Amino acid sequence: MDTRKGDILDYKRYRNEINGSSRLALHPYWQARARAEVLEICGDEILDAEKLGKMKVLKMIIQEILRLYSGVGFTAREALADVQIGKKVCVPKGVNIWIWPAALHRDPELWGSDALKFNPERFANGISGACKIPQAYIPFGLGPRTCPGMNLGMMELKVMFAMLLAKFSFSLSPNYQHVPKFDILLEPKYGVKLLVRRV
Numbered sequence: 001m002d003t004r005k006g007d008i009l010d011y012k013r014y015r016n017e018i019n020g021s022s023r024l025a026l027h028p029y030w031q032a033r034a035r036a037e038v039l040e041i042c043g044d045e046i047l048d049a050e051k052l053g054k055m056k057v058l059k060m061i062i063q064e065i066l067r068l069y070s071g072v073g074f075t076a077r078e079a080l081a082d083v084q085i086g087k088k089v090c091v092p093k094g095v096n097i098w099i100w101p102a103a104l105h106r107d108p109e110l111w112g113s114d115a116l117k118f119n120p121e122r123f124a125n126g127i128s129g130a131c132k133i134p135q136a137y138i139p140f141g142l143g144p145r146t147c148p149g150m151n152l153g154m155m156e157l158k159v160m161f162a163m164l165l166a167k168f169s170f171s172l173s174p175n176y177q178h179v180p181k182f183d184i185l186l187e188p189k190y191g192v193k194l195l196v197r198r199v
């Protein structure tokens, strides 16, 4: 992929949030809520699938992170036949369509006027409670080619956040530069510099 294009997309889509508040490290409130939940459900016991399943706040936080920062920058589909979408758009057979989750995940018409804000609460009633068209939430893709590792991926994220948040709090280093960079995978262009404190 042409990385210059990636940079241009980064700039346009993210210019409004260079000083924005879309990162968990900027939200001690949500870190504290997740920590309280993890400690209440797990205490000093070993994490297991049943305990992870009870961690609703953690799930909401992960869903919100995957909304604003979907790990996969683009998914692609090829039209196997001519497809008419509504009255105006015709996709001819053989055309490749690149789908950009970030555009769908940040559209105020779908998510409301706070679409650019980090607000895990929107997922309190699941994806259909958060988004006008639930099929527009596609961190793991959609349809027959949906990510087969979706449940494992969610589980891994839950384990990682549960273990880290139970013991540490995070804030952004003054050296952190917020420049998400789209390629096939979304990456922080200058890395993620965090200050980590034991709680």
Ligand code: HEM
Pocket (backbone or CB within 6 Å): 070, 071, 072, 075, 076, 138, 139, 140, 141, 142, 143, 144, 145, 146, 147, 148, 149, 150, 152, 153, 154, 157
């Ligand atoms: C948070 C973690 C993950 C995210 C966000 C993610 C996201 C995605 C996305 C967006 C796609 C494209 C789906 C589409 O085209 O509709 C995909 C495909 C795929 N993922 Fe994942 N994934 C994750 C973890 C995993 C894991 C843990 C595995 C395997 C252990 C995995 C294996 C695959 C495979 C094999 C495909 C291709 C499926 C196909 O084309 O039929 N993924 N993933």
